[in-house]
Amino acid sequence: MFGAKWRLLRLAGIPISVDLSWLIILALLTFSFASGFPFILHEYFPAMDQELAAYQYWLMGLATAIAFFVCILLHELGHAIVAKSRGMPIRGITLFLFGGVAELGGEPPSAATEFLMAIAGPAVSVVLGLAFGILAVLGVRLAWPAPIIAMLGYLAAINAMVLIFNLIPAFPLDGGRVLRSILWGISGNLRSATYWASLAGQGFAWLLIILGGLQIFQGQWLGGIWMGLIGLFLNSAAQGGYQQVIVRQALEGEPVRRFVNEHPISVPPTIDLQHWVEDFVYRYHHRSFPVVTDGHLEGIITTQVLSQVPRHEWSQHTVGETMSHDLDAMTIPVSADAMAALGKMQRTGSSRLFVVDGDTLVGLITLKDMLHLLNIKLELEDGSHDRPRYHPPVEEIAEHEHLAHH
Numbered sequence: 104m105f106g107a108k109w110r111l112l113r114l115a116g117i118p119i120s121v122d123l124s125w126l127i128i129l130a131l132l133t134f135s136f137a138s139g140f141p142f143i144l145h146e147y148f149p150a151m152d153q154e155l156a157a158y159q160y161w162l163m164g165l166a167t168a169i170a171f172f173v174c175i176l177l178h179e180l181g182h183a184i185v186a187k188s189r190g191m192p193i194r195g196i197t198l199f200l201f202g203g204v205a206e207l208g209g210e211p212p213s214a215a216t217e218f219l220m221a222i223a224g225p226a227v228s229v230v231l232g233l234a235f236g237i238l239a240v241l242g243v244r245l246a247w248p249a250p251i252i253a254m255l256g257y258l259a260a261i262n263a264m265v266l267i268f269n270l271i272p273a274f275p276l277d278g279g280r281v282l283r284s285i286l287w288g289i290s291g292n293l294r295s296a297t298y299w300a301s302l303a304g305q306g307f308a309w310l311l312i313i314l315g316g317l318q319i320f321q322g323q324w325l326g327g328i329w330m331g332l333i334g335l336f337l338n339s340a341a342q343g344g345y346q347q348v349i350v351r352q353a354l355e356g357e358p359v360r361r362f363v364n365e366h367p368i369s370v371p372p373t374i375d376l377q378h379w380v381e382d383f384v385y386r387y388h389h390r391s392f393p394v395v396t397d398g399h400l401e402g403i404i405t406t407q408v409l410s411q412v413p414r415h416e417w418s419q420h421t422v423g424e425t426m427s428h429d430l431d432a433m434t435i436p437v438s439a440d441a442m443a444a445l446g447k448m449q450r451t452g453s454s455r456l457f458v459v460d461g462d463t464l465v466g467l468i469t470l471k472d473m474l475h476l477l478n479i480k481l482e483l484e485d486g487s488h489d490r491p492r493y494h495p496p497v498e499e500i501a502e503h504e505h506l507a508h509h
Contacts, residue, residue, distance in 0.1 A: 108197055117183050117193050119176065124200035132168035133161065159250070167254050172198055174231050174262055178269075179203040181227035182220050189216045201336050209442075210351055214288035214296075221280035225266050232262035273307035274300035275340045297348045304341030308334045353480045354441040359468055362441065362476065363458050367467035369395040370404060372423030376412060379404070379422050391433065393457050393464055394426045400457065400464040402426035403433045434459045435468065444468055 108122040179196045183205040187193050192208030211217040236259035242252040270278040279300050286296035311334030318327030370383055370392045383392060384406060391405040404426040412420055435444045435456045444456055454470035 108199075114180060114196075115184055115187070117180070117187070118195035120195055120197045122197055122199035125172070125198045128200050129168055129172070132171065133164040135164070163250050163254060167257055170254070170258055171261055172203075174228070174258065174265070175203040177231065178224045178227050178265065179205045181223035185220045185223040186211075186216075189219070191216070191220075201333060210293065210348060211284075214284045217280060217287060218284035221277045221284060224277050225269055228262050228266040228269070232259050232266060235259035235262060271307060272300075272303055273337070273341070274304035275344050276304070276307075276337070279304050279341075294348050294352055297345050301341045301345040304344075305338050308336075308338035308341060310334070311337065349481070350445070350477065351442060353477045354445060354473065357441040357476070359435055359439050359441060359444055359458055360437055360465075362444075362468045362472045363437075363466035364469070364472070365466040367393060367457065367464070369393045369464065370422055372396060372401055372421065372426065374422055376409065376417040376420050376422065376425065378418075380409070380417065389455075391453070391455060393467075394422055395464050398464060399462050400430065400434070400459055402428050403430060403457070430457075430459070433457055436460070437465050441473055445470075445473060 108120045111119045111121055113119065176196065176198060183193045183196055186205070186207055189212070191211065194206040194208055196203060196205050211220060235255050239252055239255035239259055241247075242255060269276050270281075272278040272282040274280060274283055274297070282303060283296045283300035286299055287293050290296060312331050315327045315329070315331030315334060318324075318330060321327075368383065368387050368389065370379060372394050374382075379392075384390075390407075391403055393400055394402040394404055401423070404422050408425040408427075409417070412425065432447075432451050433453065433456060435447060435458055437458050437460045447456060448454060448470055456468050458465040458468055
């Protein structure tokens with residue numbers, strides 16, 4: 104989902120990060136608040152009956168935009184804290200172009216947990232909206248400076264808007280997750296519940312796309328494009344949420360050993376880089392190889408090392424000299440399951456992992472082999488009458504998981 108992002112801090116033991124795209128919306132919100140451009144609310148700060156310098160409007164806009172994202176962060180923190188209290192792993196919270204997202208380590212274990220997690224974010228928005236509203240009213244009565252009152256009033260209004268929008272029963276919005284939890288509780292079938300909640304999410308997303316197109320035709324370019332982008336994002340997220348459930352149900356609990364190629368191509372540490380390239384890279388067309396001595400994995404060598412050694416010196420350096428000894432990113436224990444392997448592939452961007460038992464190389468597992476089994480499982484399940492028959496192509500699932508094929 105995300106590109107480059109920066110880790111800011113940890114709150115309640117949860118990593119907080121900012122995606123590069125967040126800077127875009129921060130700039131847009133600041134400009135909107137400060138200039139009165141009809142982006143969210145019409146001419147909010149400049150319409151105040153106050154004689155302020157231009158820089159003061161920009162400072163107010165920047166402060167309000169940052170405060171708004173703090174509210175979004177607290178909203179997502181509500182989800183994350185409830186999830187953590189129910190025993191779910193939390194990878195972190197990331198602020199990005201369309202707001203924020205709490206990255207969970209898996210699906211909720213029960214419908215009740217899903218409901219509590221989903222409702223926690225809106226509950227935080229209710230508290231924030233009421234708090235800012237009360238402060239704004241108090242500020243009017245106590246004659247606080249008009250810019251402060253305006254900022255508080257806006258933050259109360261924007262939290263109310265976030266609350267209303269998120270409670271729409273369209274997955275993966277909070278209201279859609281509440282809908283999924285109800286359907287899950289009634290049917291006892293997570294996959295079926297996700298399917299119908301995802302359809303509701305896609306329907307709402309297309310409504311936003313259509314409304315955005317109408318706005319563009321009416322000359323409201325920025326608002327129309329923004330609404331269309333939100334619609335496209337929600338449509339993709341709704342489809343992706345259903346795909347993730349399919350992947351997890353098909354692969355979770357499947358032992359890595361089931362996918363292992365027990366005869367991977369390995370490289371001895373003693374050969375030089377020139378022979379490695381000629382005899383292994385060009386012959387087998389792989390970019391990474393395990394470096395093995397008597398069955399023991401000593402390191403991993405990838406084609407990236409070649410950029411660090413001049414070509415005319417390849418024959419002067421051995422694989423053992425240039426290999427990486429950091430095996431964690433490229434290996435998976437033989438005792439792990441397929442979902443752990445898929446998660447590691449997603450995090451590292453590699454479609455190949457070496458399976459190890461201690462320091463002994465057991466074999467190789469690839470994304471292609473896992474998706475092949477997934478495809479077979481989905482085909483065998485097509486005759487089932489207790490679940491939806493729609494299955495996305497395995498290529499779509501791989502793309503959604505953001506796995507780079509090497």
